[in-house]
Amino acid sequence: MAFRLHWAGSGVFLATEVRVQLHEWLAIVTGTLTPGALIVFVAILAPELLPVTLVGALVYSMFLIGQRVLNEAAYVRIDHKLNELYHASPLSPEGYFVGIAGGMLVAYLPPSLVLLGILQILHPLDAVAGLTLIVCLLAVWAVSSTIGYVVSTLFKDMKTIWPYSALLTNLFGVVPPVFYRLGSVPVEWRSVVLLLPTSAAAVLVDSAAGLEPLTRTEATTAAVALAAEALVLFAFGIYWARRTARER
Amino acid sequence: MTDEPLQAEDVRKVYRGRIGPHVEALRGVSLSIRRGERLSLLGRNGAGKTTFLRIASTLLLPTSGRIHVFGFDVVDEPERVRPLIAVVPQEGKPFFHLTPREQVYCYLRARGIAREIARARTEEALEKMGLLEVADRLSVTLSGGQKQRAMVATVMATEAPLMFLDEPTIGLDPFARRAVWDVLRELTRKGSTVLLTTHYLDEAEALSERLYIVEEGRILFEGTAADAKRQIGGTLRVSIENGGPVRDLFRSFGQTVEEGTALSVITGPERIHEIMDIALRNRLSATVGPVTLEEAFLTIVGRSIDEE
Numbered sequence: 001m002a003f004r005l006h007w008a009g010s011g012v013f014l015a016t017e018v019r020v021q022l023h024e025w026l027a028i029v030t031g032t033l034t035p036g037a038l039i040v041f042v043a044i045l046a047p048e049l050l051p052v053t054l055v056g057a058l059v060y061s062m063f064l065i066g067q068r069v070l071n072e073a074a075y076v077r078i079d080h081k082l083n084e085l086y087h088a089s090p091l092s093p094e095g096y097f098v099g100i101a102g103g104m105l106v107a108y109l110p111p112s113l114v115l116l117g118i119l120q121i122l123h124p125l126d127a128v129a130g131l132t133l134i135v136c137l138l139a140v141w142a143v144s145s146t147i148g149y150v151v152s153t154l155f156k157d158m159k160t161i162w163p164y165s166a167l168l169t170n171l172f173g174v175v176p177p178v179f180y181r182l183g184s185v186p187v188e189w190r191s192v193v194l195l196l197p198t199s200a201a202a203v204l205v206d207s208a209a210g211l212e213p214l215t216r217t218e219a220t221t222a223a224v225a226l227a228a229e230a231l232v233l234f235a236f237g238i239y240w241a242r243r244t245a246r247e248r
Numbered sequence: 249m250t251d252e253p254l255q256a257e258d259v260r261k262v263y264r265g266r267i268g269p270h271v272e273a274l275r276g277v278s279l280s281i282r283r284g285e286r287l288s289l290l291g292r293n294g295a296g297k298t299t300f301l302r303i304a305s306t307l308l309l310p311t312s313g314r315i316h317v318f319g320f321d322v323v324d325e326p327e328r329v330r331p332l333i334a335v336v337p338q339e340g341k342p343f344f345h346l347t348p349r350e351q352v353y354c355y356l357r358a359r360g361i362a363r364e365i366a367r368a369r370t371e372e373a374l375e376k377m378g379l380l381e382v383a384d385r386l387s388v389t390l391s392g393g394q395k396q397r398a399m400v401a402t403v404m405a406t407e408a409p410l411m412f413l414d415e416p417t418i419g420l421d422p423f424a425r426r427a428v429w430d431v432l433r434e435l436t437r438k439g440s441t442v443l444l445t446t447h448y449l450d451e452a453e454a455l456s457e458r459l460y461i462v463e464e465g466r467i468l469f470e471g472t473a474a475d476a477k478r479q480i481g482g483t484l485r486v487s488i489e490n491g492g493p494v495r496d497l498f499r500s501f502g503q504t505v506e507e508g509t510a511l512s513v514i515t516g517p518e519r520i521h522e523i524m525d526i527a528l529r530n531r532l533s534a535t536v537g538p539v540t541l542e543e544a545f546l547t548i549v550g551r552s553i554d555e556e
Contacts, residue, residue: 012358016346019346081337082340084305084307085340089355090331246326
């Protein structure tokens with residue numbers, strides 16, 4: 001079989017996942033708690049940094065959506081064995097992966113839209129900044145969803161998986177300059193954090209929105225790294241979905 | 249595409265553990281299923297039934313051997329096999345945050361079944377599985393049996409040409425089990441083929457036209473339930489309460505099975521009078537009944553264990 005992608009049924013499966021998540025609306029709301037709390041602290045302690053924090057909250061929320069893929073894919077596979085129901089059906093493995101990842105994106109997007117609305121009020125984005133934001137957020141979603149899906153396939157017990165979600169979210173969403181400025185990072189570490197998808201996305205949006213300038217080299221490094229990571233990882237996600245649809 | 253639902257040749261599976269020994273789950277299983285047939289795989293826990301089912305349904309790769317589903321190789325052509333099959337996984341559960349109606353309908357739609365047909369089949373499946381009353385409740389609120397029925401309804405509604413059901417009636421009450429049996433019979437009347445595993449031997453007997461007994465990854469027996477019973481040297485079982493002092497005498501009439509203080513003798517109708525006569529003379533309570541598939545299963549598998 002050639003490496004031809006089959007998407008039939010993936011839209012329906014995506015809609016199924018959205019429906020599943022919407023029945024748990026409280027989980028959608030509680031997803032905003034961490035960035036929401038940070039926004040409140042910043043609003044009190046350093047209101048001038050609020051736009052940067054809001055951009056960070058958007059990037060963080062998008063990464064968090066990817067980590068929900070980890071939990072959902074693992075739960076569906078380990079607790080419900082529903083992956084077997086779907087893998088032994090015409091729905092392709094790539095359709096299954098994209099269905100879960102897309103379902104989480106659609107279901108958990110509304111809180112991000114609220115954050116975007118607040119950002120637009122406090123610091124309106126022009127078309128270029130808006131487009132940069134959308135592209136960067138999609139790239140973060142692609143990276144995080146793939147990481148989430150791949151990690152979900154590596155374990156046989158939910159309890160083993162839980163810490164990984166928290167670890168990845170903190171490693172990518174809190175430690176690097178997502179909620180704070182690149183300028184606060186020591187110079188010798190800047191080239192490293194520009195390679196991380198979350199901080200790359202945050203600094204690119206900050207730069208496009210005029211919140212923090214980037215040198216041409218920094219902008220190019222961040223953009224190339226983010227684009228490459230998103231494309232390569234998403235392609236790997238599809239490969240991995242196919243590989244793990246059948247155990248060995 | 250051929251007309252033969254499933255043809256397996258010398259299928260072997262070795263699970264290679266990173267730590268600890270390799271496990272040989274299948275050791276050369278060959279079997280075939282005819283169109284419209286209901287076939288059961290019987291065996292102890294860990295005998296290899298689920299491994300075989302998972303390989304046949306494209307969920308697991310074999311170490312060697314071939315399985316063809318309607319002529320398509322499950323290893324090389326999984327994308328051609330998958331539209332032709334549907335699977336009830338062992339211990340599978342529906343999405344807890346969907347209702348049974350949503351669960352069945354969404355699955356049918358994901359398989360590419362048109363809206364109107366999916367809607368009609370969903371209602372039909374829910375009705376046959378006795379789920380209409382709870383069709384709009386989230387599955388998380390359903391009982392274990394209702395969840396299991398929702399899984400069976402999801403798969404039966406596909407009307408796939410070949411269905412794999414791994415212990416589909418586990419946890420169901422006798423009425424629900426019979427409802428599943430009726431549905432499976434109807435599906436095969438319509439042309440689907442069913443391969444199931446079960447630990448309920450009455451179910452295998454009531455439902456299957458043929459059965460395979462698997463032990464340690466090998467097929468020990470292939471045939472009908474009646475064939476299996478004939479393998480154990482008699483068609484009748486005489487159960488004697490407290491056979492105590494004359495136990496050895498009974499043993500000369502055929503194979504015996506001891507359960508607590510009771511003794512069962514497997515024998516033919518020609519020797520029943522003699523056995524009953526001894527029982528009565530010794531004032532022992534005795535009953536006569538047909539040999540069950542469970543006794544046949546225990547004997548066939550037991551013989552294999554003894555030989556090992």
